[in-house]
Amino acid sequence: MKIVFIGSGNLATHLATALVMAGENVVQVYSKTYEHAQILADKVRGVAVSSIDEICNDADAYIISIKDDALPSVVEQLRKGRADRLFVHTAGSVPMSVLGSHAAVLYPMQTFSKSREVNFREIPCFIEATDDEAYKLVAHLAHTVSDKVVDLDSDKRRKLHLSAVFACNFVNHCYHLAERIMADAGLDFDLLLPLIDETARKVHRLSPHDAQTGPMVRNDRKVMDKQMELISDERTQEIYKLLAESIYKMR
Amino acid sequence: MKIVFIGSGNLATHLATALVMAGENVVQVYSKTYEHAQILADKVRGVAVSSIDEICNDADAYIISIKDDALPSVVEQLRKGRADRLFVHTAGSVPMSVLGSHAAVLYPMQTFSKSREVNFREIPCFIEATDDEAYKLVAHLAHTVSDKVVDLDSDKRRKLHLSAVFACNFVNHCYHLAERIMADAGLDFDLLLPLIDETARKVHRLSPHDAQTGPMVRNDRKVMDKQMELISDERTQEIYKLLAESIYKMR
Numbered sequence: 001m002k003i004v005f006i007g008s009g010n011l012a013t014h015l016a017t018a019l020v021m022a023g024e025n026v027v028q029v030y031s032k033t034y035e036h037a038q039i040l041a042d043k044v045r046g047v048a049v050s051s052i053d054e055i056c057n058d059a060d061a062y063i064i065s066i067k068d069d070a071l072p073s074v075v076e077q078l079r080k081g082r083a084d085r086l087f088v089h090t091a092g093s094v095p096m097s098v099l100g101s102h103a104a105v106l107y108p109m110q111t112f113s114k115s116r117e118v119n120f121r122e123i124p125c126f127i128e129a130t131d132d133e134a135y136k137l138v139a140h141l142a143h144t145v146s147d148k149v150v151d152l153d154s155d156k157r158r159k160l161h162l163s164a165v166f167a168c169n170f171v172n173h174c175y176h177l178a179e180r181i182m183a184d185a186g187l188d189f190d191l192l193l194p195l196i197d198e199t200a201r202k203v204h205r206l207s208p209h210d211a212q213t214g215p216m217v218r219n220d221r222k223v224m225d226k227q228m229e230l231i232s233d234e235r236t237q238e239i240y241k242l243l244a245e246s247i248y249k250m251r
Numbered sequence: 252m253k254i255v256f257i258g259s260g261n262l263a264t265h266l267a268t269a270l271v272m273a274g275e276n277v278v279q280v281y282s283k284t285y286e287h288a289q290i291l292a293d294k295v296r297g298v299a300v301s302s303i304d305e306i307c308n309d310a311d312a313y314i315i316s317i318k319d320d321a322l323p324s325v326v327e328q329l330r331k332g333r334a335d336r337l338f339v340h341t342a343g344s345v346p347m348s349v350l351g352s353h354a355a356v357l358y359p360m361q362t363f364s365k366s367r368e369v370n371f372r373e374i375p376c377f378i379e380a381t382d383d384e385a386y387k388l389v390a391h392l393a394h395t396v397s398d399k400v401v402d403l404d405s406d407k408r409r410k411l412h413l414s415a416v417f418a419c420n421f422v423n424h425c426y427h428l429a430e431r432i433m434a435d436a437g438l439d440f441d442l443l444l445p446l447i448d449e450t451a452r453k454v455h456r457l458s459p460h461d462a463q464t465g466p467m468v469r470n471d472r473k474v475m476d477k478q479m480e481l482i483s484d485e486r487t488q489e490i491y492k493l494l495a496e497s498i499y500k501m502r
Binding site for chain 2: 010067068069093109110111112113115116118122123124148150156158159160161162163164165166167168169170171172173174175176177178179181182184185186187189191192193194195196197198199200202203204205206207208209210211212213214215216217218220221222223226227230231235236238239240242243245246247249250
């Protein structure tokens with residue numbers, strides 16, 4: 001398939017690279033910033049463009065992977081002269097309807113950073129489409145890069161994305177807050193890695209409810225009060241209080 | 252060494268088992284509830300007791316692994332006739348001073364559930380002692396079970412324990428909240444596992460700050476507002492708001 005990528009961020013970079021490695025043809029990469037387009041275009045042996053006018057009209061799929069807010073206006077511009085082309089977006093929280101007719105969604109649920117390699121085959125990809133032909137094309141793309149392809153409509157995908165924010169962004173932020181407290185005590189963050197790894201491994205076998213340990217499930221009020229006193233930052237204290245309460249209530 | 256365990260909870264179970272596997276001798280296991288003492292005693296081929304009067308006076312070490320609140324009164328009772336014996340506790344947030352003289356702390360930082368095997372050798376163990384002889388004994392015990400033994404005083408251990416609450420208990424609770432949202436959409440929690448694993452793996456190489464992704468670091472307000480609306484539970488909504496703000500401020 002002849003593919004154009006609109007956007008060259010973390011997700012676009014990983015998805016475009018995975019598609020090309022699997023034999024697909026990324027002919028153009030668009031970004032407002034030419035240098036950004038060029039970095040990804042070089043990787044996938046495509047052509048970098050930074051003006052929407054330069055984007056070709058005859059691609060089999062336009063994969064749009066940009067900030068959610070920017071999607072509607074970019075789609076509006078792109079659709080001119082490409083009404084019959086397949087448009088695909090990759091966003092968790094944006095409904096497919098934003099793309100118009102003959103459209104699809106391919107949402108790979110993972111945390112992508114440019115400096116990290118990921119094994120795309122292990123990443124669950126959630127797809128939906130407006131029509132059978134669009135479905136066939138997006139399913140082909142998804143199966144080309146992933147072993148775990150799941151049909152999911154826009155409403156459920158929003159909930160999935162919200163879950164991902166809890167399971168990834170909020171989790172990572174808890175690591176960040178832990179790192180700050182460690183640094184404050186002159187301790188190396190790496191000392192926490194065996195604990196972090198086991199916490200993640202545990203939920204492969206136990207439900208998060210059954211995996212929980214620590215002062216909140218034991219209702220060890222003395223420890224909790226002393227820990228609250230140790231926190232100097234007000235917002236972090238508030239986070240501690242709320243999460244402690246929530247664990248206790250959901251015991 | 253001849254060891255008595257006071258307490259038979261998750262931590263006691265894993266530590267006692269690791270010590271016995273490495274050739275140490277756990278002669279008695281005490282718990283208020285005889286059945287609990289018996290389960291661990293059977294595992295380590297020791298004797299279960301449920302009355303403090305039955306605890307022998309001549310052990311080389313008394314390892315006390317009970318709820319923090321209960322420590323002072325149990326120590327007071329136990330010290331009678333055992334003033335010269337080594338007392339060790341395993342708690343993150345309790346100062347060593349609670350044990351009196353000739354005492355030590357051995358804090359293995361891990362999340363222990365009885366139903367899960369752990370490789371104790373990978374668990375960082377934090378130790379301190381009141382005197383050289385106590386230090387020698389506790390260091391011997393720690394090195395017997397772990398490859399990562401670190402000296403740490405009571406003040407810093409409290410901060411370490413607080414970090415562990417963020418990196419483990421709060422992280423696991425975020426998994427729990429994610430699971431609820433998934434269930435609400437009829438989705439299987441296991442779909443989140445590749446994301447959970449990669450989030451944990453990432454911080455082996457990147458700092459949590461550099462590893463962060465998602466709508467908060469992109470400052471994608473539209474997504475955040477829509478996600479807030481999706482959350483039905485008020486406390487979870489509050490958690491979302493606070494953590495989102497905190498990520499944004501620490502970008």
